[in-house]
Amino acid sequence: MVTSAAAGARVGVLALQGDVREHMTALTTLGAEASLVRRPSELASVDALVLPGGESSVIDKLARAFGLQEPIRDAIAAGLPVYGTCAGLILLADRISGAIEGQETFGGLDVTVRRNAFGGQVESFETDLVAPEIDGGPVHAAFIRAPLIEQVGPLARPLAALPDGGVVAVAQGNVIGTAFHPEVTGDLRFHRMLLERVAARAA
Numbered sequence: 001m002v003t004s005a006a007a008g009a010r011v012g013v014l015a016l017q018g019d020v021r022e023h024m025t026a027l028t029t030l031g032a033e034a035s036l037v038r039r040p041s042e043l044a045s046v047d048a049l050v051l052p053g054g055e056s057s058v059i060d061k062l063a064r065a066f067g068l069q070e071p072i073r074d075a076i077a078a079g080l081p082v083y084g085t086c087a088g089l090i091l092l093a094d095r096i097s098g099a100i101e102g103q104e105t106f107g108g109l110d111v112t113v114r115r116n117a118f119g120g121q122v123e124s125f126e127t128d129l130v131a132p133e134i135d136g137g138p139v140h141a142a143f144i145r146a147p148l149i150e151q152v153g154p155l156a157r158p159l160a161a162l163p164d165g166g167v168v169a170v171a172q173g174n175v176i177g178t179a180f181h182p183e184v185t186g187d188l189r190f191h192r193m194l195l196e197r198v199a200a201r202a203a
């Protein structure tokens with residue numbers, strides 16, 4: 001499972017709230033050197049960053065309280081490879097709907113993301129996605145109080161959709177976002193995509 005793109009890659013996981021451990025496992029399984037990021041100095045020493053699933057409004061607030069919002073925005077603008085899942089995707093969206101009062105994002109993806117798009121009734125579900133660009137067979141995805149990418153601007157590119165066409169994964173340069181949780185289902189292809197961006201940037 002160890003991928004050559006991972007050799008020596010130092011990948012931070014933003015560890016303010018959310019499913020940090022699952023991402024640490026996915027990254028170390030791929031052979032990356034994974035570390036927790038809670039302060040700007042820790043961000044400065046990584047080659048890539050993962051934003052976990054959890055509660056986007058809480059992570060946003062804590063990131064501001066810990067002085068991480070600006071450093072993360074600057075790092076994204078400077079080309080740091082970043083991957084966000086679910087709440088992490090919301091934090092990477094340039095525009096969100098259903099935000100709580102005062103909720104902000106880091107931005108980086110030219111998309112509008114609707115929080116909790118699948119409502120209270122069917123809060124969590126699993127399904128196979130339409131993802132022609134992803135090699136290695138169907139992407140079986142887990143959605144947990146998930147957002148939906150309801151609008152994709154010209155700078156972002158859809159990577160995966162629900163059977164009904166709803167976009168649930170996008171990429172824009174070095175930034176990747178998925179509305180689902182590959183770190184929960186053990187599908188490492190999106191983390192590998194992040195590591196490939198690290199390798200490409202170093203080359």
Ligand code: GLN
Pocket residue numbers: 052053054055056057085086087088090115116144145146147
């Ligand atoms: N509903 C959460 C939010 O808005 C996201 C849920 C998740 O990350 N699994 O932040």
